[in-house]
Amino acid sequence: MEQRAGARAPRRLDVGECELLLVHEARLLDEGKFDDWLALFTPDARYWVPSEPDQASPLDTVSLIYDDRQLLETRVRRLSSPRIYSQEPRSRTSRIIANVGIEDDADKASTMVRSKFTLIEFRRNEQRLFGGTCFHRLIVVDGDIRIAWKRVNLLNCDAPLDGIVVPF
């Protein structure tokens, strides 16, 4: 899908708008509405969960997740499959977004948002706790706020982990 010229209004968002979007995103994920979550991303979006603290690049070091929009669609399609055995039973998640702030950024056409998150994942009698820092690059497309880029810095990104199936 092509972006229409001029569709991205060069508008900086205020912190309240950003926080609402992040809370909305967290709710969609908690409720398993992955298609609606996917729709928040622009067609050229990237979603990145590095495997190392301060990882400089997704190209030459492995990542827990590094998806473009097409791969994210594939991931979400798999999540919706009744035969995704790593989600049988399904995880239940609870996310808290906090410390939302806007980063200084030269790009006037978008807004870089930094936030802290806590994610509790419960599945099959086991509870896992994840936490860290998120960066969202948000833009306005046809009046709606969209995610053009998202990076999730997990506190324990380099720890031995069982599989990660539900996105952060």
Next chain:
Amino acid sequence: MRHEIDEDVTSLVRPAAVHRRLYDDPAIFELELERIFGSAWIYVGHESQIKEPGDYFCTQIGRKPIVVVRGPDKAVHVLHNQCAHRGALVVAADQGRTDEFQCCYHGWTYHLDGRLKAVPLQHGYPPDFDTKNRSMAMLAVPRVASYRGFIFVNQSAEGPSLENWLGYMTTSLDDMVDRAPDGEIEVAGGVFKHTYNGNWKLYLENICDAAHPWFTHRSSIDAAQQQSDDVFTDGAGEIAIRQMRQNGAPYSFWENQVGIWTHPNGHSYLGDYHDDKKLVAALNDPTFRDYIDAMENKKGSQETRRILEVRRWNSNVYPNLSFMSQFQQLRVIHPLAVDRTLVCTYNFRLRGAPEQMFHNTIRFANIVNGTGSLVLTDDLEIYNRIGLGISSEGAEWLQIGRGYQSDMPDESGGRRGKNSTSEIYIRNMFEAWLGYVSPDRAKRPAAESVSA
């Protein structure tokens, strides 16, 4: 000291079935650590991880922490990461460079080959206290050997040489290295660390299993079949999408067109299962075209053709190594407890190949072999489910008999399954298992003489 177990554990292995206790009994796990991990060659890392004198990295053999270090004379030393004084872990960093190791408790200091270098406050010890005593050291693992840069250690001073023990599997390690135009590979791109609540043997038993992808990986097969190739415009994602689709090849393909080969000491490899010319060294892909040019420049067209015609999927070196020579990925299996396993997955850069090849390796790892990947996560689920199921009484004997009647010798000196979905590679690992754990090999029942 030999581990005491008051029964003949060899009775737990039959030609086409194994007892579930092999995956569940802590006493058998201890026996395996002592007799398999204590006398097999264990892969610990690659020489590219310690290029210069003083370079080191930490890893483990089973639960035993070790440090792998290059000495001033360039020799590779593998030391028990334990202070001779009070037993503390000496080296705490994952990797680094140093000219000595020093314990942070009382300052005992060691040479890079493990010998004690200095002890503060040496006065007052008993008369037989001698810092030159060789047991007062970070103890060196008895044998260290490299094959083309792959470092293995052996905790037993006796037994076959590394090369004899690897046997025909050297050709799989050759395939890892030969694919580099400059003839060198290097570990790069970080590491994935996966854990699961299941026995260490399950990992190698799954990795050459041609009968499971169609079922276990159904969710990613379906998702990828609905996905066009245009994942990541640099082509790196396309490869992984095609790989996921190929997991959905019909059973007839899995049965007849893949191939499973086994060799002595528990080793095996699964043939390549791609008929898709875009996956591996495809001629029409611009990156591969540049790669093949680089290969032909360095090695000539005949040798390049020979190398690229080696088509193996996973190669398993029993008991702790599995690698994909075509995709430059390598996993090391660490048994932590009878029901707890850690697997570390590394990537290699082919020296002299286009950098995009390495980016493809990284992307392939993320999407197929990674902790958050669309494929491996379902394998981890299987290991966890086996861990959950096997810990309860029920079916005592687990079946490893698929293809049992039709396995055949192979011209390479090993044996192969008539069908690629044969569990011959599991039976082959248990044949090695028997050889390791049996206190007296002569007592070991011939596999053919016991009925399943």
